[in-house]
Each structure stands twice: as structure tokens, then as C-alpha cells.
Amino acid sequence: MNKEAKTDGWWQAFYDETPFELWLEREQKELDVTLDFLWQKLELEPDKLLFDQCCGTGSLSLPLAARGVRTIGVDLCQKFIALAQKAAADQALDCRFYHDDAFVFLPPTKCDAAINWWTSFGYDADDSRNLLMLERIKEALKPGAYFALDYPNVAHVFQNFKAKEEHQQNSPEGIINVIRETELDLERGLRKQRWTYHLPTGRTLLHQTSLRMYLPSTLKEMLKHYGFTDIKLFGDTESSDLSLDSDRCICLARRARS
Numbered sequence: 001m002n003k004e005a006k007t008d009g010w011w012q013a014f015y016d017e018t019p020f021e022l023w024l025e026r027e028q029k030e031l032d033v034t035l036d037f038l039w040q041k042l043e044l045e046p047d048k049l050l051f052d053q054c055c056g057t058g059s060l061s062l063p064l065a066a067r068g069v070r071t072i073g074v075d076l077c078q079k080f081i082a083l084a085q086k087a088a089a090d091q092a093l094d095c096r097f098y099h100d101d102a103f104v105f106l107p108p109t110k111c112d113a114a115i116n117w118w119t120s121f122g123y124d125a126d127d128s129r130n131l132l133m134l135e136r137i138k139e140a141l142k143p144g145a146y147f148a149l150d151y152p153n154v155a156h157v158f159q160n161f162k163a164k165e166e167h168q169q170n171s172p173e174g175i176i177n178v179i180r181e182t183e184l185d186l187e188r189g190l191r192k193q194r195w196t197y198h199l200p201t202g203r204t205l206l207h208q209t210s211l212r213m214y215l216p217s218t219l220k221e222m223l224k225h226y227g228f229t230d231i232k233l234f235g236d237t238e239s240s241d242l243s244l245d246s247d248r249c250i251c252l253a254r255r256a257r258s
């Protein structure tokens with residue numbers, strides 16, 4: 001772990017202490033569409049090197065490596081990295097996973113493409129901290145390389161606001177009940193959530209999270225600030241145009257050639 005790593009954000013305890021890895025397993029159909037989207041948009045080819053910033057359990061890096069790319073992933077959650085490393089070893093895939101802070105981590109070699117996927121950005125209330133992730137992406141990429149950022153479409157979040165949601169998740173130990181209560185701090189541009197996990201053991205876990213609500217236009221400005229060009233916004237992994245109905249805002253951008 002890098003010396004400058006800052007490990008006191010809500011995200012450290014949230015991912016370390018909850019069974020969130022269960023939510024990182026994607027349905028095969030959704031996974032295939034996502035992999036096809038990334039393969040095409042990032043112009044991936046066998047032997048190209050992909051940087052997966054905030055890679056979680058490697059649920060995208062691993063199947064992309066199975067298609068032939070080499071991958072480097074970083075995540076702050078030690079148990080996710082351990083799962084990713086084990087899966088890569090079991091499947092003999094060309095993946096390297098690092099336990100580190102994406103605000104500071106740089107891959108040891110320049111990469112041909114990069115992703116920051118499924119709301120792994122915007123966690124700090126301080127914009128200058130969040131921008132560090134984009135700065136690391138810029139530094140990690142070769143000139144002209146593509147980057148894809150998958151973030152919630154906040155226009156959709158506002159329009160479909162739900163103060164309380166409940167759902168259930170199967171786990172090897174039984175059913176986990178999750179209650180998610182949301183409030184919007186409009187003045188600070190934050191979506192604040194309180195998560196209650198009722199585990200099959202009878203234990204209850206409580207966590208608070210918060211996410212900066214960046215409009216698509218702001219994400220575009222941030223990418224431009226780091227010299228990214230050819231920025232395109234999509235509403236999903238089927239390449240739909242971004243609209244009020246899109247729940248995702250996927251930014252595809254290219255590192256400047258010089």
C-alpha cells in the first residue's frame with residue numbers, strides 16, 4: 001500500500017465490513033453486454049494492457065483477460081483483491097491485482113486502455129480528491145488510449161428519487177436483507193445513503209455512504225481539464241444516447257495524443 005494512501009473515507013469500512021462482494025457478481029447476460037461494449041469502445045485486442053481502477057473482485061478484468069487482454073487492477077478492499085488474485089491464479093489469467101488507493105496508485109507500465117466502472121468515482125465530498133483518480137488515469141495511459149468511466153446519471157437519480165428501498169440477496173449462509181435510505185444534500189451536491197444489512201446470523205450492520213452528484217456536463221469538464229478528447233456520453237452498455245431515462249452515464253474519452 002502506498003505511503004500517501006488515505007484510508008479514512010467511508011468507503012474503506014463499507015466495502016471491508018459488508019458482504020458487498022455478493023453484489024459484484026454480474027448476471028451472465030449483463031456481463032457479456034458490458035464486455036462487448038468495453039471491447040469495442042476501448043479498441044481492446046489480445047495482448048493490449050487494460051488498467052482497471054477500483055477493480056473490486058476483478059469481475060470485469062478477469063473475463064476480459066479470458067478474452068486475451070492483459071489487465072492491471074487496483075482496489076482498496078483487501079478481501080476483494082484476494083478474491084481477484086485467487087481467481088486469476090485458478091484460471092491462469094494474465095492479471096495483476098494490487099491492494100492500494102486509487103487516489104495515488106499508478107500501474108508500473110503505461111496502459112492501452114482504462115476503466116473506472118460502476119460508481120467507483122465521486123466518493124469524497126472534496127472534488128479535488130476525486131479529481132486525483134482522473135489524474136492517475138491520465139498518467140497511466142499511453143497517448144491516444146481510451147478511458148471509460150461508468151457513473152450514475154444524476155438527472156435520472158433526481159427524477160426517480162426513492163427515500164427508502166429494500167431488497168434481499170442470497171448468500172451461502174442465507175438471505176441478507178438490505179434497507180437503503182437516501183437523502184439528497186442539494187447544497188453540497190451529495191447523495192447520502194444509510195445502509196442497514198440484516199445478516200442471516202442475526203447480526204445487523206449499519207453504514208453511511210455519500211456520493212458527489214456530478215452532472216454529465218461536469219464529468220465532461222473534469223475529463224477535458226485533464227486533456228481528454230473525443231468525449232462521448234452513453235446511457236448504457238448498449239450504446240444508447242444519454243437521456244433522462246438512462247440510469248447510467250458512461251463517459252468514453254481519449255487521452256490526448258501529445
Ligand SMILES: C[S@@+](CC[C@H](N)C(=O)[O-])C[C@H]1O[C@@H](n2cnc3c(N)ncnc32)[C@H](O)[C@@H]1O
Nearest residue numbers: 015054055056075076077101102103117118120
Ligand atoms: C461499486 S464497487 C465497483 C467495483 C468494480 N469496479 C466493478 O465494477 O465490479 C466500487 C469499488 O471501488 C473501490 N474503491 C473505492 N474507493 C477506492 C479507492 N480510493 N482506491 C481503490 N479502490 C477504491 C471499492 O473498494 C470497491 O471495490
